[in-house]
Amino acid sequence: MENTKEQALSQVKKDLKEMLVSGLSLDDVTPDEIKDDEPLFGEGLGLDSLDAVEIVVLLQRNFNIEVKDMDQGREIFQSVNTLADYVIKNRK
Amino acid sequence: MKGERVLITGCGAVSAAGMNRSETLDVFARGQRNAGPVTLFETALPYPVFEVREIPRAFFLEGQRTLSLALIAADEALGEARLSKDLSSYRVGVCMGTTVASQLNDIEFYRSYRTHGSAPMTAAHRYVNGNIAEHLARAVKARGPSLTVVNACSSGTDAIGVALSWLRSGLCDIALAGGADEMNRIPLCGFGSLGIVNEGLCAPFDRDRQGLNLGEGAGVLVLETAASARRRGNAADLYLAGYGSESDAYHLTAPHPEGVGLRASINRALAESGIAPQDVSFVNAHGTGTIDNDVVEGKVLRDLFGADVTMLSTKGFTGHTLGAAGGLEAVFTAAGLQEGWIPASIGFSTLDEDIGLAPARKKTTITGRYALSTSLAFGGNNAALVVGRDGKA
Amino acid sequence: MNIYGMGVLFNRGRGIASYEAALRQGWQKPSEVEAPYGPGGTYPVYQVDLEQIPDRTILKKMRRSDKLSKMAVLAAHDAVDDCGIPDIRQKNVGIIVATGHGAHPTTFEFLDGILDFGEAAASPTVFSNSVHNAAASYIASVLDIHGPTLTVTQFLFSFQAALQLAKVWLEEERCDYVLVGSADLYGEVMGYIGNSMLTTADDGKIRPFHFKPSSHVPGEGSVFFLAGNGPSQSVYCSVADVSVGGDQGDGAPADLIILDADGMLPDETAYLASVSGDIPAASYTPLFGSMMTGSAFTCAAGALMLKNQVLYPNPVVDNPHDVRLLKEKTDAPARAIHCIRYNAHAERAVINLRGAP
Numbered sequence: 001m002e003n004t005k006e007q008a009l010s011q012v013k014k015d016l017k018e019m020l021v022s023g024l025s026l027d028d029v030t031p032d033e034i035k036d037d038e039p040l041f042g043e044g045l046g047l048d049s050l051d052a053v054e055i056v057v058l059l060q061r062n063f064n065i066e067v068k069d070m071d072q073g074r075e076i077f078q079s080v081n082t083l084a085d086y087v088i089k090n091r092k
Numbered sequence: 093m094k095g096e097r098v099l100i101t102g103c104g105a106v107s108a109a110g111m112n113r114s115e116t117l118d119v120f121a122r123g124q125r126n127a128g129p130v131t132l133f134e135t136a137l138p139y140p141v142f143e144v145r146e147i148p149r150a151f152f153l154e155g156q157r158t159l160s161l162a163l164i165a166a167d168e169a170l171g172e173a174r175l176s177k178d179l180s181s182y183r184v185g186v187c188m189g190t191t192v193a194s195q196l197n198d199i200e201f202y203r204s205y206r207t208h209g210s211a212p213m214t215a216a217h218r219y220v221n222g223n224i225a226e227h228l229a230r231a232v233k234a235r236g237p238s239l240t241v242v243n244a245c246s247s248g249t250d251a252i253g254v255a256l257s258w259l260r261s262g263l264c265d266i267a268l269a270g271g272a273d274e275m276n277r278i279p280l281c282g283f284g285s286l287g288i289v290n291e292g293l294c295a296p297f298d299r300d301r302q303g304l305n306l307g308e309g310a311g312v313l314v315l316e317t318a319a320s321a322r323r324r325g326n327a328a329d330l331y332l333a334g335y336g337s338e339s340d341a342y343h344l345t346a347p348h349p350e351g352v353g354l355r356a357s358i359n360r361a362l363a364e365s366g367i368a369p370q371d372v373s374f375v376n377a378h379g380t381g382t383i384d385n386d387v388v389e390g391k392v393l394r395d396l397f398g399a400d401v402t403m404l405s406t407k408g409f410t411g412h413t414l415g416a417a418g419g420l421e422a423v424f425t426a427a428g429l430q431e432g433w434i435p436a437s438i439g440f441s442t443l444d445e446d447i448g449l450a451p452a453r454k455k456t457t458i459t460g461r462y463a464l465s466t467s468l469a470f471g472g473n474n475a476a477l478v479v480g481r482d483g484k485a
Numbered sequence: 486m487n488i489y490g491m492g493v494l495f496n497r498g499r500g501i502a503s504y505e506a507a508l509r510q511g512w513q514k515p516s517e518v519e520a521p522y523g524p525g526g527t528y529p530v531y532q533v534d535l536e537q538i539p540d541r542t543i544l545k546k547m548r549r550s551d552k553l554s555k556m557a558v559l560a561a562h563d564a565v566d567d568c569g570i571p572d573i574r575q576k577n578v579g580i581i582v583a584t585g586h587g588a589h590p591t592t593f594e595f596l597d598g599i600l601d602f603g604e605a606a607a608s609p610t611v612f613s614n615s616v617h618n619a620a621a622s623y624i625a626s627v628l629d630i631h632g633p634t635l636t637v638t639q640f641l642f643s644f645q646a647a648l649q650l651a652k653v654w655l656e657e658e659r660c661d662y663v664l665v666g667s668a669d670l671y672g673e674v675m676g677y678i679g680n681s682m683l684t685t686a687d688d689g690k691i692r693p694f695h696f697k698p699s700s701h702v703p704g705e706g707s708v709f710f711l712a713g714n715g716p717s718q719s720v721y722c723s724v725a726d727v728s729v730g731g732d733q734g735d736g737a738p739a740d741l742i743i744l745d746a747d748g749m750l751p752d753e754t755a756y757l758a759s760v761s762g763d764i765p766a767a768s769y770t771p772l773f774g775s776m777m778t779g780s781a782f783t784c785a786a787g788a789l790m791l792k793n794q795v796l797y798p799n800p801v802v803d804n805p806h807d808v809r810l811l812k813e814k815t816d817a818p819a820r821a822i823h824c825i826r827y828n829a830h831a832e833r834a835v836i837n838l839r840g841a842p
Contacts, residue, residue, distance in 0.1 A: 024610075025548045049384075050345050050549070053287045053609045060606045070287055137604050183731075194617055194638055195592055196675075202596045205674060209521070216678045223640055230830075235731045239646045242587065242617035242636045250635055254650060261653045278595065281604045282612030337633035339580070341625040344549070345613050353631065470613065471622025473634055 012084045015062070020080075023058040024051050036081045044079075052077060059083075065090050097318045098259045100330040100479070102173030104165035104270075105423040107309030107410040108142035112168050113427060120409060120424075120435035121455060127293055127305060127411065132157075132275050139289045142307030142411030143275050155218045157274035157308075158193035159227050161416070165310035166228055166268055173314035174326055175266070177232050182320070184234035185264035187255040188225045188312075189247025189271035190415035194240060195219075197278045224272060236264035241415075245378075246337075246467035247271050248311060248418025249475040253335035255315050265320035270419025272310035279414060280306055286345065294381030294412075295439035296405035297390055297451050304380040307411020311419030313426075330426050333367070333462065333480040336360025340472030347384055351392035353474040354466065358396060361476040365462065369397050372478075373460020374434055376425040378468045379405025379451070380412050381439065385468055390447035393466075404452045408438035418467045422477055425465040429481040432458050486652045487720040487841075488710050488788050489570060492563025492666070494556050495706035495773045495782065496531035499538045500563060504782075505789060507772045509814075512800040515689045515702055515774065520680075521673055528680065529689030530671050531704035531774030546627045549610050550619070553588040556707040557620040557668035558627050564664060564709035565628060569719060573711075579632040579660035582621040583647035583667045585640055585777020590672035591615040620668050632660045641749060641826055642729050643667065644780040645834040648710075649727040655714045666709030667778035679703055679775075683748060691775060692803045693746040693768030694810065696756060701748025704774015708781035710788075717841050721788035725821075725839045730832040737837060740819040741796055741811060743783050744768045745826035747775035755831040757806060765811040771801045780826045784836055787822040791840040794819060 017031035020040075024047065038044045041052070052073060059065045065087060067073050076086045103113060108126040110116030119126065127140045144161065151160045151167070170177060201215035221227070229238040237258055241251040248271025255269035283289045283306065290303035315332060338356035340348035347354070362369065375397065378389055393401060406424050413420055428434040437451030461483055467475045493504040496515065507513075517527035535544075535555055543562050544555055561580070565573060592615040598607035613619065618636040625634050633654070639646045644667045651663040679685070679701065686692070686700035717723065725737070742760060746753045747770035760766045773782045790796050796815040804810055824836040 027545070027548050048343070048346070050286075050343075050610055050613065053285060056287065057285055057602075057606050057608055061602050135604060191616070195587060195615075196589055196678075197592050197596065199596055199599065202593060202674065203600060205677065206597075206600065210677075213678070213681055216682065220640070220682075223638070226639065237646065237649065237729055237731075238639065239650070240638050242584075242638050243621075243634075244616050244618050254635070257650070257653045257657055257659065261656055263649075263653065277599075277604070278592070278612075281599055281607045282595065282609065282615075284605065285607050285609035285612060287609075337635070339622075339625040339631055339634040341629050341631050343626065344619060344622055345609075356631065469618070470616050471618045471634070472625060473618065473622070 009084055009088060012087050013080050016080055016083050019058050019062050024054060034080060037079050039079060040077055063087050063091055098256055098332045099316050099318055099321050099328040100313050100332055100426055101316045101321055101326055101328045102169035102314030103423040103426055104168030104312045105420050106144055106161055106164045107413060107420055108144060108307055109409040123436055123438055125293060125438060133277055137280055137284055138291050140305055141275055142305060144308055156222055158190060158272050159224060161310035162188060162224055162228055162272035163231060165312040169312045169314045180233040180235060183236050183265045185236035185255060185258045185267040186225045186229040186234050186238040187251040187267060187269045188228060189241040189251035189418060190224050190273055191244060192273050192276045193222055193224050194242045243473050244470035245414055246418060246469035246473045246475040247415040249467040249477055250337060252313060252422055252477060253337055253475060256332050256335050259315055259317050265317050267315045268312055269315055270312035271416040273308055273413055273415040275308040288382045293439060294407055296379035296381040296407050296437060297386050297447060298440045299442040299444040301381045301386060303382050305411040307413040309410060309413045309416045309420055311416055311423040313422055329482040330430060331480045333478040334361040334364030335477050337475040342472050345470055347388040347468055351388045353472055354392045354468060357474040357476040361478045365478040367462055371462050372464050373458050374428060374463050375401060375403040376421050376465040377403050377405045378466050379407055381407060387446055389468060390449045394449045399448055402456060404434055404437035421465045425463045425479045428458050429463050429479060434458055486655055486712050486714060486724045487717050488712055488722055489720055490564045490568025490711035491785055492560035492709045493785055494533060494560045496533060499559060508786060508797040512771045528685050529702045531702060532671055533705050543627060547623050550623055551588050551591045551614045553668050553670045554620040554623045558623050560666060560707035561624045561664055561709040562628060564711045568711040576661040577632045578630045579654050579663045580621050580624055580630055580634040581647045581651055581663060581665040582636045583643035583778050584638055585643050585669050586675060587617040588615050589675050593674050640777055641828040642834045644778045645727055645729045645836060649729055651712055652727060662711055662713040664709055664711055667781035668707040669705055669776040669778045671703045671705040676703055683751060690801055691747055691771040692801055693744060693770050694804050694806060694808050696753040699748040699751060699753045701775035704776045706773060708785050720841045722791035722838045722840055726837040729834040737821060739764055739821040739823045741822045742766045743787055743822060743824045745780050745783050747779050749775050750829055755827040759825045760808045762809055765809050767799045767811045783824045787824050787838045791819055791822060791838055
């Protein structure tokens with residue numbers, strides 16, 4: 001049981017990284033190079049406010065998950081780890 | 093500033109706040125907000141909008157609502173300027189700002205193309221015949237320069253700035269200038285996705301503001317060199333004193349946090365007008381009600397004009413009318429000087445300490461001779477106009 | 486108004502040298518594009534292949550941008566680079582971008598998002614890039630230019646109106662220099678509309694002097710000029726006058742008349758009123774294709790010829806109306822060139838270029 005959970009989480013992280021690279025047109029980083037705990041905004045991956053709202057739409061399209069407002073987004077969008085936790089908890 | 097004074101001899105405005113200027117001023121005075129759900133197309137989006145009540149039959153053009161709105165406002169402006177709708181005996185330029193009317197974005201056309209590989213050409217014909225400046229120029233037989241400005245949300249203000257340059261340089265003697273935009277699904281979805289549309293009514297500069305409401309309308313000025321007005325035996329005590337436009341060179345959607353471009357635009361407009369910040373009696377701010385716009389704009393206005401500057405946003409009455417906003421707000425700015433009052437900045441109730449500036453809480457008397465109107469746009473465009481009123485009137 | 490620098494991006498490459506080579510070498514068959522819908526088959530398009538454009542620095546700063554913005558930034562960058570004004574970075578530079586149709590493929594991509602995923606899940610990035618002034622915004626931010634920035638559209642006269650405004654801005658000292666140019670794009674849907682409303686030249690050859698029936702071959706690209714009113718040393722040429730519609734005088738004498746006839750109007754016989762038995766005529770539209778802002782390419786050709794003191798011959802010389810055509814390369818001194826475009830209402834726009842003194 002634990003094992004499948006681990007596998008599911010790891011798959012979600014992989015999917016999320018691919019989603020970020022292609023959905024945000026990140027051209028100088030590959031999905032594998034994004035670290036799970038790397039900050040997405042500011043120092044780190046260097047994403048900005050337009051990327052943030054794009055991630056909202058990407059989550060909706062790829063995982064059928066809604067992010068209601070950007071206050072909530074700030075918590076969820078810290079890193080691939082926080083994104084993955086949110087996806088696992090809210091996936092329908 | 094070199095060259096002759098450029099007078100404002102006519103104004104026209106149509107928006108959810110009224111089909112003309114006097115209706116609008118009544119709505120302003122009453123503090124009435126004519127917002128409601130979208131009726132012009134079916135949508136699942138929950139956003140209230142500011143739609144124009146009804147297009148009068150004489151101005152109705154199938155599938156070309158933006159043009160209809162422009163014609164309504166132009167008709168009122170020409171009437172006030174005592175000009176007929178045949179301007180062929182004058183040197184007239186037409187410069188109009190828009191966003192929606194400049195794009196082929198008919199979703200039914202595209203759906204048909206995508207599904208069947210073909211689509212009726214009706215939408216395409218409307219599009220190629222729908223250049224707003226060209227259409228308006230043809231409608232009034234203007235023979236001077238015509239140009240459609242597509243500078244996103246500062247388009248209307250920039251179009252008026254272009255017309256000012258034309259008039260000063262002698263390319264024309266009279267210009268119709270302003271902006272028009274219709275309520276449309278594309279910007280509603282686009283701004284919605286950007287997370288800046290309010291599910292309630294907008295509250296410009298308020299601490300608890302939750303975003304903008306979209307609106308539609310048109311605002312048109314008749315601008316005219318003093319010499320041309322004299323020749324026609326016309327007089328006006330309102331004039332366009334200056335225009336400034338500078339870019340942030342910063343980001344596609346976010347304003348520069350320090351508002352560098354806005355600050356430079358306002359300074360340029362003041363310098364062109366030969367006035368100092370203390371000469372400005374009120375500021376008609378862009379004030380969309382989004383978190384980012386209002387904090388940046390508010391800070392710049394507080395820095396330049398002080399924390400007790402008289403200012404307002406009329407977006408609470410009209411919604412954000414995109415390409416029309418600069419045109420409508422130029423008309424409202426001129427009206428404030430002429431009528432001697434501005435309405436309460438509707439929607440505002442609680443001061444935002446981060447901005448440190450409160451817009452007008454009630455109908456406010458205006459006695460000065462200059463007023464400023466600002467626009468900020470996508471892509472970091474910023475534009476500012478100074479309207480003047482002659483003291484002797 | 487003097488032209489100090491130019492940047493050109495089109496089907497045959499990036500840079501003035503590529504454009505000069507095209508003017509020298511003459512017509513080449515364009516590539517064929519598959520018609521994705523309808524009866525099938527292919528049709529000719531002069532497309533820009535950004536993959537083949539050497540650049541790894543400028544486009545890096547605009548990962549999210551679409552093709553229109555990328556083309557415009559490359560051409561605008563090259564015009565600034567080319568101008569040779571050492572303190573240009575310290576000057577107040579304005580930007581005016583003329584576009585006939587804007588980023589229409591990006592608008593349709595946004596519509597795809599609405600149709601596929603619903604109104605609440607359309608991409609904000611795609612929307613932002615579909616706004617007409619996105620290209621100008623990228624030019625300002627990538628090149629760090631803070632002056633007035635304007636995007637305008639007036640269909641076939643978009644570029645002329647922009648150039649006219651640039652001249653006015655300089656005269657009233659709104660800015661020290663203006664970066665003024667054009668950007669237009671080919672797209673499948675606009676291609677479909679073009680095929681429905683106009684005649685496409687099946688062999689890919691625009692015949693500018695046929696006039697009626699005319700035929701078009703869609704093109705795309707971007708041209709920018711760095712213009713100013715400073716000293717006239719080391720300039721391409723000066724823009725003596727731009728008149729758009731309305732009343733026009735007979736105009737100053739010219740050594741060459743360049744027509745923008747490119748099949749964008751079903752009937753282009755209006756151009757016959759502007760040719761003369763005394764002055765040779767040319768049209769270079771077969772080199773870059775039909776587009777609303779093709780006039781910017783014509784203007785660049787005129788500027789190059791005045792600078793180099795060489796007149797390049799017509800790439801396509803089919804001539805049923807017996808127009809006096811420039812058929813040979815000519816080294817005789819050239820002082821003035823008129824660039825002429827007509828619109829759907831048979832109104833005329835003229836750009837008068839004059840050689841540097």
